[in-house]
Amino acid sequence: MAIMDQNTTDHLLPYPSGIMRWILRLPLYLYRLGLGGFISWMPFVVVTTRGRRSGKPRYAFLEYRRHGSKYYVVSGWGKQPDWVKNILAYPYVTLRRGNRTYSAYASIVEDDAESLRALYRFRLRSPFYGYLMARVASLDRSTVNYRTLPDITEEFTIVRLELRDELPRLPALANDRMWLTQVVGFSLTLWALRAVLRSRNSHEEED
Numbered sequence: 001m002a003i004m005d006q007n008t009t010d011h012l013l014p015y016p017s018g019i020m021r022w023i024l025r026l027p028l029y030l031y032r033l034g035l036g037g038f039i040s041w042m043p044f045v046v047v048t049t050r051g052r053r054s055g056k057p058r059y060a061f062l063e064y065r066r067h068g069s070k071y072y073v074v075s076g077w078g079k080q081p082d083w084v085k086n087i088l089a090y091p092y093v094t095l096r097r098g099n100r101t102y103s104a105y106a107s108i109v110e111d112d113a114e115s116l117r118a119l120y121r122f123r124l125r126s127p128f129y130g131y132l133m134a135r136v137a138s139l140d141r142s143t144v145n146y147r148t149l150p151d152i153t154e155e156f157t158i159v160r161l162e163l164r165d166e167l168p169r170l171p172a173l174a175n176d177r178m179w180l181t182q183v184v185g186f187s188l189t190l191w192a193l194r195a196v197l198r199s200r201n202s203h204e205e206e207d
Helices: 019-032 082-089 112-125 128-136 149-155 178-206
Strands: 002-004 044-050 057-063 065-067 070-073 092-097 100-109 156-164
Touching (some): 019 044, 019 057, 044 070, 057 082, 070 112, 092 156, 100 112, 112 149, 149 156
Antiparallel strands (some): 002 156, 044 057, 044 092, 065 070, 092 100, 100 156
16 A cells, blocks of 8 residues: 555544554464464565664564565555654565565655556455545545546555565564463463452351
């Protein structure tokens, strides 16, 4: 998808926060559990960027469209997302799709024809994007079709991820079940504590 250049204060799509932000990040936990292979058939990729301030790896789960060795992704909220800001500061990224890892270089598409082709691929895959693009572009019409798509191409900036034949400069999202072990252990501790308290209260009532 695309990155809008317009002011995000006029955006019709609210920036995700709270529970919605957690839901959008949920696939990252599936990858950490080692379940990435089960969703590799879907057009999503985990992109590792370098934090523009911290310098540490940051991960984003993004929908893509592919053309040869190029992946195209979008932010529906302009340049507001951190992964977009990180790419602008440091364009070398790592892609993980299923259990495969790739090195890539991120850049902004400036050619109108290439931008149109990328947007067309998103619209072709799902009619929902016609409605979404109309919302993002603040159009009066309820959807965007193949004839009206060229009219809004200039309002979007496409992010291109070009695969590179080199070792990734940033680490891919790794399988890490330690956090799950900690959660389970904490839950069992709470359960045991609750059982002890209930047993104690039961004895006190009998006395």
